[in-house]
Amino acid sequence: MAANPMNQFNVYRIGPEIKLGNVDISFTNASLFMVISTIAILIVLNLGAKKKSLIPDKLQLLAELSYSFVSKMISDTAGTKAKPYFSFIFSLFMFVLFCNMFGMIPYSFTVTSHIIVTFVLAAFIFIGVTIIGFIKHGLGYLKLFVPSGVPMVLLPLIVVIEIISYLSRPISLSVRLFANMMAGHTMMKVFGGFVVSLGIVGGWLPLSFSVALTGLEILVAFLQAYVFAILTCIYLNDALNLHH
């Protein structure tokens, strides 16, 4: 197992096989880490929200800082109209962040390193944003594909490009997160393998790389959660405030 850096992404069943009709919905290690992340978020934020002191303690500060961080992010990118979607984007950010961060614990599992997970999230966002756009603007939402100030000659080409870029949003959103997580963890595993194979003599160099990579990966874990959330805000902004 130690030899293959991709083995860390294996999904395996924990406990009995659960079947809903013909579909296997068994509890896996991925499910376990989704549950752990969710419970961790709820515990931390609930403890932080419990006390109502004027001068917050550490947990309260954590909860309030994340609240105002996401709140500021939304109001900066999508304006005040996006306020009803705050809870969703906050949950999304926290979920991705905690999944990424729990993935940094050795021998744990990174939920967001699976394309199916990130793709489901991204597809949900894509569909939701599209529905919101059509509800808010009716068919006028299609103006999104027709940027203003473009010469008539170029318009057909631009519209095609815009449609392709719009449709590729869920793919780019999901692949970005998944690829970052997978690449980072693979690289760490590879360097970890080097440490073992080079032994006490030569293992110090990859070990130092490993240490540096751990720091980098923690940064990436936060950054990708942030990027995921902020791109959602930007898509939401397109749907809410049609600029074109």
Place this chain on the structure above:
Amino acid sequence: MLKKIIFKFLFSFVLITKVQSAENGGMPQLNPEFWISQIVWLVTTFGALYIILSKVILPKISDNLESRRSQILENIEIAEKQREESEDKIKEFDKIILNSKLEAKNLFNEARQKVLDDIDKKRSELEKNLEEEIEIAEKEIQNLNKSSAENIKKIATETSSGLIKQLIGEEINKENISSIVNDLTNNSKENRKNV
């Protein structure tokens, strides 16, 4: 030594890639065996997270933030009010001080005026009294001067006539004597003046 390390480094990399290709597992992410399970659990956990956060926890945090903000605003308002009050008080205080200064000045001026008036009055009264007394005294002196000269002359004439009578036994004309006395007094007056 270094060569050995580098060799080992590269060799292990080759080894790992060989092992990887040998296992041929590829990316477990693309194995659809547990896709449905992952989707189901993702929807369950994320849905639960969303519902609990949006219904229970986020309103609490928002309330906390809101109450803190309103508390801070309230405190700022109170502080502002108190500042204004204190400024008013300072103004009032300044006014009182200014008024009292003016009052003190007035009182001082009044008192000085009064004293000056009093002094003037008393002085003029005194002067008047003095003048009157001086006048009276001068008059008296004049009277005295007059009456004393004549009295002296009279007494002198009488005494001298008496003396002459006793010395000579005869009465001499009074007019002569008085003229002599007059001469003498005039002489003595001149003598006194000369002295």
